[in-house]
Amino acid sequence: MCIRKKGDVLQDVQKEINTAKKIKVRSRPLAASLILIGGVILLLFGMALAIAIGAKDIALPDVWNAVFHFDPNLTEHQIIRELRMPRVIGAAIVGAAFAVAGAIMQGMTRNPLADTGLLGLNAGAGFALAICFAFFPGMSFLGLMLYSFVGAGAGVGIVYGIGSRSKGGLTPIRLVLAGAAVSALFTALSEGVALYFKIGQDLAFWYAGGVAGTQWVQIQIVLPAVVIALLGAFALSRSITLLSLGDDIATGLGQRTGLIRLFGVLIVLVLAGTAVSIVGSVGFVGLIIPHLTRKLVGVDYRWIIPCSAVLGSLLIVFADLAARTINPPQETPIGALVALIGVPFFLYLAVKERRSL
């Protein structure tokens, strides 16, 4: 009874082949390679420049020497090694992490407005940090980072929980609204904790966002975590491309959507949690960069993810440079600088109305 006619089966196979043909997604490998190569070169140059420029300007050759022929007796080399290098490397890591986290979220959920800041991850991680500062003042950076993951998870968990429980399902606007409310809640709680335990100073960096105090210890812990997460993201990229075409197509092509989502979420949490534990709450990177990248290289996430990482690093490295040079000796918060670009972009997306926004 259950045996279907041969013709039907053939038809199904034909259908699947057709879908598979359609899956040939629009992508521009050439543009992407150019972005990758050019981006990395520009990034290295930008990092060197960011190391060279500061309260004490240092010539580029000295930067080269400090990195490759370190001489502990020279003050310049000390400044570069101990203050500027960790900071610039931190900026690059954070940019890549936020951008890739945003790209994965946008791809997996087909939500053009996904961003770690907008969806409550940053605020959740920030609240976790506030708790740590208040109750476990001497906690190691590794501990802080782990709590930061948990906080990011709590934030995004509530946002998606609310979104999926409601009648209309997970629409982008619902998620953004839930994210705004969850962020308001976590920020309020953090403020309460900060006031009561008088840790406002420790937390201030987090509200504003900045990589000023980054140390080698932090880089040593963060770098492996982010690199592993980025590799994981790259390994998942093909599946994310398929998911971005819709659940039906992905399932039809034999993807285990549940499993991919789980891994994707884990990677996003690691990336966002790590980034927030270094730089604080910087939003909009995960929104702008993936959109820009998609415009440039097409919709194949095998290209989008590495290109986003490079472009995200570029954005934050230069934002940090600007933050230091706009109004010296004071530092302008990076979060505010990125928001200056991010907000108009968000408004543009909100007004443009695509995908039943």
Added chain:
Amino acid sequence: MGSMIHQAERRKRSQGIFVVGIFIILIIVAFIISMNTGFIRLSPIEVFSTLFGGGTAQQELILFEFRLPRIVISILIGAGLAVSGCVLQGLSRNALADPGILGINAGAGLMVMLYVSFYSSSVSGSVFLLPMLALIGAAAAAVLIYVLSYKKGEGLIPTRMLLVGIGVAAGISAAMIVLTLRLRPEEYQFVASWLAGRIWGTSWKFVLALLPWLVLFLPFVFYKAKVMNVLNMGDQTATGLGTSIERERLLLLAAAVGLAGSCVAVSGGIGFVGLIGPHLARRLVGPKHQILLPVSALAGALLVLVADTIGRWILQPTDIPTGVVVAVIGAPYFLYLLSKSKM
């Protein structure tokens, strides 16, 4: 048939009066508790005797100069913000509209911040100027949101309005963070607690500064209750009934923005009041604005008064900003509403 409708109407009205009565009683209870709450404890009997002129000089000072103005301001802000939210929800026909979420409060905040960062020395002398400045900021934010969420042929798009509002609020708070860098530490302290929603206007001067605006806008909105009912039926019906929609809508929007702006000038960044007050009211008395607006005002007043009292009481001697307490209550409520809405 006609008499049945009439009867239902009458029952509804008496129910409305009942709800108003309950709220007034609750506000009085909260008022008395709030009077007793603070660093120096006063028993209810002492409060009563002081209120009627039989207290010591110290008790009089505490009650009349510190606690009473703050309580009065809490009530006024609560009422103003809730009515503002009620009007915005009615105009946008969107249950999630609130002056805080829409970025109107942020606009007001930016102006206050600009003022403090340029003429910091005279914060106390500028009590009467601040509401006006805040109003300008609120209006600018509102105009921006209105323009961006307006689409030719379709009018105001409610969902887009919320998204645009969130974006505008984010942009304004980024601008504010940049501005804080200019500030000296003591000014920064002021701005930081202002942003967190600590009611800073705690003397009678602020009551005087706020009152004229409320006296101007609240009666106007109440007077327009019928128009709001008509607008709620949708543009076509409203036009059919002979209402000039655009004009009425702009007037009401201006009133809502005025209420939010002047309240925020005194209260600081308190969100969610304009969301919770009207919702609670709608649950209790239904969608007719003649009764909905006053009940919203009362609910908002009660909310802010209770939040302010909790903020003073819960972690003594630390004073938790009212805005923080309201957000802790309001954000979950917003999420709950969001999960129910069919947007």
